[in-house]
Amino acid sequence: MRAAAATPRPSGALRYRCPVNGSLVLVTDDETLAGLDRLRARLRCIDCGEMHLLTQEAEIDDATASRNHRRRSLEA
Ligand SMILES: [Zn+2]
Numbered sequence: 341m342r343a344a345a346a347t348p349r350p351s352g353a354l355r356y357r358c359p360v361n362g363s364l365v366l367v368t369d370d371e372t373l374a375g376l377d378r379l380r381a382r383l384r385c386i387d388c389g390e391m392h393l394l395t396q397e398a399e400i401d402d403a404t405a406s407r408n409h410r411r412r413s414l415e416a
Contacts, residue, residue, distance in 0.1 A: 341393050342359040342390070342392055342393070344358065344359050344392045344394055346367075346394040346396050352373065354367045354394070358388055358392070379395065380395050
């Protein structure tokens with residue numbers, strides 16, 4: 341099973357890049373997202389049909405926060 345790094349979206353959805361064919365996949369289905377509420381979860385890829393291990397790094401939140409902070413600074 342291949343691992344894929346998932347990035348949370350502001351809308352509550354989750355985005356990852358399929359490790360098989362490189363496509364960006366956006367997960368918006370509530371039922372699927374409910375099973376992905378931890379840092380590592382298995383998901384059947386809707387793009388290639390294989391199982392992937394989705395990993396969510398805690399540091400992504402920090403990166404998002406600093407990006408938002410920079411954006412605010414630019415607007416000021
Ligand atoms: Zn895939």
